Amino acid sequence: MAEIAREAGVSAPTVSKVLNGRADVAPATRERVEDLLRTHGYRRRRGATQSAALLELVFHELESAWAMEVIRGVENVAREEGLSVVLSESSGRLSLGQSWVDGVLARRPIGVVLVLSSLDRAQQTQLTSRDIPFVVMDPAGDPGTDVPAVGATNWQGGLAATRHLLELGHRRIGVVAGPRRMMCSRARIDGYRAALEEAGLGFDPGLVRDGDFHHETGYTEGLDLLRVPDRPTAVFTGNDLQALGLYEAARELGLRIPEDLSVVGFDDLPLARWVGPPLTTVRQPLTEMAEVAARLVIDLARGNKPATPRVDLATSLVVRSSTAPPRTAGSGGAARGGGGLSRSGGGNPA
């Protein structure tokens, strides 16, 4: 630290202020010191300063019931460990502003759990040099192999959802997907595609719409998708909120669920059980994922290396009442149960 102070031409207490995210350092000085910390690969000695009994939880956005499941998981672990949770929102930007990092440095938490947010390299270095570990939960992009991350088996979820619809006899299966730029969303569509291919069906881009994980796009994209000639008899949606938007589109068009349209969601939020009809969906264990992420960051703070940098928890299909065999010409519908892939015909393979 003395060496960095000398090279930067400042006093040791000034370097200390920068390390602690204090506001009373000139921006140019701060930048010079940060650069030197980076080039020297400085890492604060473990235990050199006391961490506060805080765990930081940072969301991309706090807008949905989804966030609540994650908060609950982190709170569960924090309570057990006698820690308090500091909650922030990166306000819809996928990368965090600098002022947030300064706040973290000043608060000196045990560690940071980032949800769908990412840090750039400079920010990662800042946290690492202060010995503040971080874990990314359900990364939107590819956080890099050296960043500990907790996710879910999204590809398998898309596969299971689509196989379920194929087994019921559906052949024209649409998708109202989540945002394409998010990896979790892409993996779900790829799972859908893999199930179609497995069943010998082609992938029809005309049956795929992009949403943004909100109810509104489930409705607008759903309406659009259900108005195509020879509309799909089943739709797999990017998440449960989009599934509810699709419910509304179906109501508006006079289509009954599941008689006229089968719907599968993703996440299994509490509301999936409560809507009418109760939603068949792919369960993503959000609370458990958050617990694993929180435990991982606490483990890192104690100096333990994780066995593997990335953990994906299993998704599972939860069958409720929003899926049924398609009503095809001649079948009159309702030939439910035990539908093999090759049995009930119906629909044109796209």
Add this chain to the structure above:
Amino acid sequence: MAEIAREAGVSAPTVSKVLNGRADVAPATRERVEDLLRTHGYRRRRGATQSAALLELVFHELESAWAMEVIRGVENVAREEGLSVVLSESSGRLSLGQSWVDGVLARRPIGVVLVLSSLDRAQQTQLTSRDIPFVVMDPAGDPGTDVPAVGATNWQGGLAATRHLLELGHRRIGVVAGPRRMMCSRARIDGYRAALEEAGLGFDPGLVRDGDFHHETGYTEGLDLLRVPDRPTAVFTGNDLQALGLYEAARELGLRIPEDLSVVGFDDLPLARWVGPPLTTVRQPLTEMAEVAARLVIDLARGNKPATPRVDLATSLVVRSSTAPPRTAGSGGAARGGGGLSRSGGGNPA
């Protein structure tokens, strides 16, 4: 402070440790110092110590979509003011444990927003003596006239919901209420009762069931209520989650909403718009209430006295598709719109 140290027979730094919630003070010493702080009416000089840029948000329980609306409001204000939010849960107990107060004293936040939680007198004194202001949002009980509180006009909400049903022509109107020990819940039932009396109808305790604000009791109590002979044609529920439980009970009994049963909720959570049919409900402006509570606590931290210790924000009825005129013998239903109180007969005034 020197005087308190002398009376307690400890050093001034020990008194300081107690003031700052530090763990390294013997319990008996801590208690003696706290007693003296209380009897002397000690209050830390404003600005004597630096507060951290933290706002504490404490929930009775973090279990529902309800909590998300509140978190968002506090986050909105915190972001504007450059503060971070520390989130805790009092784990279902309505009064907070001592360890939480020690944590708050050590963290030295700007202030505390308590949601449905209450502090006992000793805890209130502890925060006050450290110059940490607090505000109670939507108090479960009566927090005392000297405690700043933010609520909603619950009584008016119950009145508006019931008047709406009366105007549609309903006469047998049931209630699946929230927990009776919570003041907000009692006020809603009293508003319901007042509307019945205004319409010249008696209050029938046989049509009122108690729930606990969760989906499950909306279902179980709803089933029970809908199975009575001469069942109600409309039900006012304690909150939106209970309304969804009632939806499920109605589906199970083969009752259509709104044709066979009208339902009114309370809160207007996002999901009220998304369910089928979209729920008529009393909007409680939770995010705005949380914003007002956060601003109030920041105001108190700046030394401003609030104009009034208690603020109640207005509730408002949001009419969607879960309410309609009752189908009465002879009417065949659907005599919708402009229903006066005395017109469509139907049902026995209880």
